[in-house]
Amino acid sequence: MAATRRLAAIMFTDLVGYTSRAQRDEPRTMRLLGEHRKIVRDVLVKFEGREVKTLGDGFLVEFGSALNATLCALELQQQSAEWVGESREDRPQLRVALHMGDVLSEEGDILGDAVNVASRIESLVEPGGICVSGPVYEQVRNKVPCAFEKLPSVRLRSVDVPPEIYRVVTGADPSARDVRTAPPARIAVLPFSSISPVAGDEYLADGLTEELISTLSQLGGLRVIARTSVDVYKNRPKPVPQIGAELNVRSLLEGSVRRMGNRVRVTAQLIDVLTQEHLWAGTYDRDLDDVFGIQGEIARAVAENLEVTVLDQEKRRLLSRPTGITESYLAYLKGRTLLHGMTQESPVEAQRQFELAVRLDPNNARAYSGLADAVYLGAKRSGRSVRHFIDILQVAREQVSRSILLDPSAAEAHASLGYLLVELLEFAEADRELRTAILLNPSYAAAHQSYARLLTEKGRLEEAVEEMQLAEAADPLSPGIQFQLADLFFALGRPADATQRIRRLSELEPDSLRNHLAGFEGALRSGDHGRLKEEAAWITGHPPVLGSEHLRSLWNGKYLAAAGDVDGARQEIARLRSLRDHETGEISEWVPGEIAEICALLNEPDECFLWLDQALQSIALPLAHWWLSSGFRTVRKDPRFREILKKARLL
Numbered sequence: 001m002a003a004t005r006r007l008a009a010i011m012f013t014d015l016v017g018y019t020s021r022a023q024r025d026e027p028r029t030m031r032l033l034g035e036h037r038k039i040v041r042d043v044l045v046k047f048e049g050r051e052v053k054t055l056g057d058g059f060l061v062e063f064g065s066a067l068n069a070t071l072c073a074l075e076l077q078q079q080s081a082e083w084v085g086e087s088r089e090d091r092p093q094l095r096v097a098l099h100m101g102d103v104l105s106e107e108g109d110i111l112g113d114a115v116n117v118a119s120r121i122e123s124l125v126e127p128g129g130i131c132v133s134g135p136v137y138e139q140v141r142n143k144v145p146c147a148f149e150k151l152p153s154v155r156l157r158s159v160d161v162p163p164e165i166y167r168v169v170t171g172a173d174p175s176a177r178d179v180r181t182a183p184p185a186r187i188a189v190l191p192f193s194s195i196s197p198v199a200g201d202e203y204l205a206d207g208l209t210e211e212l213i214s215t216l217s218q219l220g221g222l223r224v225i226a227r228t229s230v231d232v233y234k235n236r237p238k239p240v241p242q243i244g245a246e247l248n249v250r251s252l253l254e255g256s257v258r259r260m261g262n263r264v265r266v267t268a269q270l271i272d273v274l275t276q277e278h279l280w281a282g283t284y285d286r287d288l289d290d291v292f293g294i295q296g297e298i299a300r301a302v303a304e305n306l307e308v309t310v311l312d313q314e315k316r317r318l319l320s321r322p323t324g325i326t327e328s329y330l331a332y333l334k335g336r337t338l339l340h341g342m343t344q345e346s347p348v349e350a351q352r353q354f355e356l357a358v359r360l361d362p363n364n365a366r367a368y369s370g371l372a373d374a375v376y377l378g379a380k381r382s383g384r385s386v387r388h389f390i391d392i393l394q395v396a397r398e399q400v401s402r403s404i405l406l407d408p409s410a411a412e413a414h415a416s417l418g419y420l421l422v423e424l425l426e427f428a429e430a431d432r433e434l435r436t437a438i439l440l441n442p443s444y445a446a447a448h449q450s451y452a453r454l455l456t457e458k459g460r461l462e463e464a465v466e467e468m469q470l471a472e473a474a475d476p477l478s479p480g481i482q483f484q485l486a487d488l489f490f491a492l493g494r495p496a497d498a499t500q501r502i503r504r505l506s507e508l509e510p511d512s513l514r515n516h517l518a519g520f521e522g523a524l525r526s527g528d529h530g531r532l533k534e535e536a537a538w539i540t541g542h543p544p545v546l547g548s549e550h551l552r553s554l555w556n557g558k559y560l561a562a563a564g565d566v567d568g569a570r571q572e573i574a575r576l577r578s579l580r581d582h583e584t585g586e587i588s589e590w591v592p593g594e595i596a597e598i599c600a601l602l603n604e605p606d607e608c609f610l611w612l613d614q615a616l617q618s619i620a621l622p623l624a625h626w627w628l629s630s631g632f633r634t635v636r637k638d639p640r641f642r643e644i645l646k647k648a649r650l651l
Contacts, residue, residue, distance in 0.1 A: 003106040008062045009069035009136065010103065010110070010118040011049065013040065013076070014095040015057035016127040033057055036094075039079050047072035052110055058122075062110055066100050066139035067466060073098060073130045074146065074168070081128070097122035099163070100135040117159055124165060134164035142223065142442075142473045143466055147182060147248070182250045182273070185308060188225040188243070189213045190254040191234040192266075198259070205257040206340075207333025208266065208295070212253065214412070215299045217443040218317050221308035225249060226445040226475035231340070244273030247476055251279070251306060253298075262288045268298050270305055280305040289326045317409065328361035335370045339377065347378035365406035369413040372400035376420060387589075393420055411441035419450045422457070425649060430454055445475035452484065457623040458650055461492055479509040486518045490525055491628045498522065513542065520555070525630045529563050550579050554594040558631060561601035569598055589615075593622050597631045609640050616647050623648060 015036055040059055044051055047068045052060040063069040073096040080094045099121055101114025117133065125131045132140070137148055148166040189212045194205035210227050217224045225247050233243060240252060255268035263285065270280040280301055284294045296318040303310050310318075323329050335353035338346050351374035357367035379392035397420050403413040418433035431454060437447035448471035455464040465488050472481050482505040489498035502518045509515065520535040522528075536559035540552045557572030576591050596611035626632050626641075635641055645651045 003104050005102055005104055007101070008064065008103045008110065008114070009066040009098060009100045010115055011059070011061040011063065011069055011073065012055075012097045012118050012122040013059045013061070014122055014125075016093040016095060036080075040076060043072055043075050043079065046075070052108070060110070060115070062103070066098070066136045067143055069098050069100075070130075070132065070136065070140045070144050070168075074144065077128060077130060093127040095122055095125040095127060096130045097125055097132075098130070098136045099133040100139065113159075117163065120159055120162075121165060126167075130168040132166050132168060134166070137164070137166045141183075143469055145469065145472075182244065182248045183223065184250050185221055185306065186223045186225070186247075186249040187216065187251040187253060187302070187306070188230050188247045188249045189216065190230055190243070190252055192254070192268075193256045194258075195256050196259040201257075201259045203334045203337040204259055204264070204291075204330070206337040208257055208291070210336055211292075211295050211333070212298060215295045215318065216253075216302060217411075217441045219299065219303055219308060219310060219314055220442070221303070221310075222306070222443070223474065224443045226443075226478070227340070228445070228480075229475050229477035232477050240271055240273055240276050248473075249273060251302075253302060259288070264288050264291055264294075266291075266294050266298075268301075270302055288330075291326070292321050292329060322366045322407075323357075323361045323364040325361040325364075328357045328364050328367065331357035331360065332364060332367045332370060335367070335374065339370070339373060344381050347374045347381065350374040351378060363406055365403045365410060365413070368399045368403035368406070369410060369416055372396040372403065372413075372416050372420070375399065376416075390424070393423055396420055397424070409440060411437045411444050411447065414440065415444060415447040415450060418447070418454075422450065422454050427454065427458070427649060442470075443474050445471040445478065445481070448474065449481060449484070452488075453624055456488070456627055459627050459645075461488055461627065464488055465492070477508060479505055479512065479514060482508065483514040483518055487521065487628045490521055490630070495522070495525065513539070520559075521628075521630065524558070524562055532559055532562060535559075550576055550591055550594065553579075554598070557594075557598040558601055561598050562631075566602060569602055573598055590622075592617075593625075597625075597629060600635045601631045603634070605635060605638055605640075608635055609638070609644070612644050616644065623650065 015033070036057070037054070041051065043049075044059075044061060047063070048065070049061045049063050049069065049072055052062055054060075061069075061072075063072070076096060077094060097118055099114055099118035101117065102112060103110040103114050104112045121131050121133060132148070141148060147169040149169050150164060150166050189209055192205040192209045192212075194202040196202070196204070209230070213224055213227055213230075216222055229247060238246075243252060244250065250273050252271045252273060253268060254271065255266060258265045264287075266284045266286075268282050268284075269278050271277070272279050282298065282301055284297065286294060299318055300310065302308075322332070331353045335350045335357065338350035338353060340346075341349075351371060354367050354371035354374055357364050358371065361367070373396075375392060375396040379389050379396075397417065400413050400417045400420065403410060404417065407413065414433045415437035418430045418437060421427075421430035421433060431451075434447055434451040434454060437444060438451065441447065448467045452464040452467035452471065455461070455467060465485070468481060468485050468488060472478070472485065475481055482501045486498045486501035486505065489495070489501060498518075499522065502515065502522065505512075505518065506515055516535050516538045520532065520539060523532040523535055536555055539555045553572045553575045557569050557576070560568035560572060573595050576595050579591060592611045592615040596608045596615060599605075599608035599611060627636070632641075642651065
């Protein structure tokens with residue numbers, strides 16, 4: 001067979017002290033080697049690694065993905081650290097080295113400079129550690145739950161131009177991270193405090209916080225934490241080192257806003273998390289008309305003090321103004337603040353402010369984008385029929401399209417349009433818009449989260465996890481992201497990872513609906529009927545939270561079906577069929593998909609597919625749920641499921 005070339009990620013592993021152990025106690029060492037090889041081979045299968053060959057006590061492994069190789073290395077070290085039956089002092093330790101490059105494949109083996117470099121890197125790894133080359137680091141940074149520490153330049157034997165080498169710094173719990181491992185360019189903007197004498201001016205501080213996050217995110221050299229995570233600290237002050245550790249950042253920007261009539265004073269301080277010293281501080285006394293200009297000046301000062309290069313197009317972006325009309329901009333800021341409210345009226349009030357902003361300035365691009373978000377969120381919370389919801393989505397689509405026409409470089413607008421297109425099942429266009437948003441602002445957690453949903457609906461769950469981990473890096477304290485990751489990990493057969501996310505979710509949002517929904521799915525997959533009953537009782541017993549009669553019947557029906565109570569499950573299906581939409585008088589558009597899931601749990605595939613076909617008649621398709629729910633496990637293997645996906649334009 002002729003030799004072929006390809007790009008590959010290469011892993012070398014080494015069992016520390018194997019030779020000396022064998023000399024002291026050969027039988028026991030051979031037993032340990034056998035256990036070690038089983039651990040490694042089981043993990044390799046999980047991450048699609050190809051075992052090229054064993055090298056005594058080590059492995060040479062090839063991966064098609066640098067990310068898979070790195071995640072595999074992390075799990076290998078985790079499992080090695082938990083080696084059953086060995087004391088901590090006597091537990092064998094593993095070294096892992098990763099490199100990426102061109103390899104020559106010949107008769108199952110791989111050769112070439114890249115393999116040589118990977119083997120040389122392995123000699124630099126400390127026991128129990130992982131080192132990766134620069135090419136691997138560039139592929140996986142911000143995609144894995146760990147930090148990287150660049151090692152000093154070293155010469156590698158027989159390597160003329162050695163790559164940069166990074167040590168992987170792991171930490172299972174973000175709250176326990178050593179802030180020294182946080183990438184230097186990671187920054188969080190803490191909520192600016194309002195010290196205005198008028199209580200109604202608080203929106204100005206909230207709005208400025210969000211705008212600074214957005215402005216700093218436009219600088220490609222920075223990674224900025226999302227507002228969802230920093231809002232946690234608005235009324236819960238914590239020490240700087242603790243905040244830095246929880247958010248995994250090296251710098252914090254904080255400040256205050258004071259408005260006096262048409263004048264505004266903004267103070268800002270950039271704090272080094274390691275030393276708790278001020279890297280920079282500034283005070284701006286300006287007319288209210290220049291409030292937007294202050295943001296650009298603060299952003300440039302932050303970049304300069306963090307030694308971040310600002311590209312020419314980024315400089316132009318910092319100088320641009322969303323509107324020249326102050327009252328339009330202030331209405332926009334009020335709208336953005338109101339969008340974060342949790343009441344049903346919040347998006348309605350936000351919509352009024354955005355409508356005022358565009359009346360005052362029809363060229364205020366950001367106001368149109370905010371208006372689209374408010375219209376969408378208001379419809380989502382209204383509980384109206386799906387047909388009405390579709391009409392609203394089209395209105396929101398027109399608004400955000402106007403925003404993009406006025407300002408094509410706004411990542412938030414592209415992300416909003418992408419999400420709307422996902423709801424409208426226009427997947428190709430949604431993919432394009434969401435990838436554009438991520439390209440424009442890699443720190444934008446909402447864009448990564450929306451793209452993960454799109455990938456999930458296409459059944460590309462591994463890729464969805466990658467996007468969700470990027471969202472998590474930008475928004476580490478978001479309960480919604482932890483919930484979605486738990487769902488994905490359950491669906492991928494990684495219950496330990498899912499359980500870790502549920503535990504984190506419980507810390508962020510104790511005893512919430514999301515906690516119990518995730519717990520229900522975990523119990524369903526493990527067959528723990530006792531816990532399943534408890535979770536179902538909590539979910540169905542909280543109608544103000546759940547908000548819909550048909551959802552109570554759905555979750556009770558799922559529990560009864562899983563518990564083997566066929567008659568009880570059938571009664572819930574009958575209740576679902578009896579429910580009517582209060583606007584149309586017809587069966588609710590959501591009900592067919594819900595009945596289908598109960599039928600799947602009852603192992604009645606024919607009836608399940610009849611209801612799935614009926615669900616296809618409306619846009620009310622829980623497509624992501626079809627891939628995530630264990631209820632559809634057997635259904636997904638049926639050829640008819642592929643036909644459903646084709647009809648839904650997912651294949």
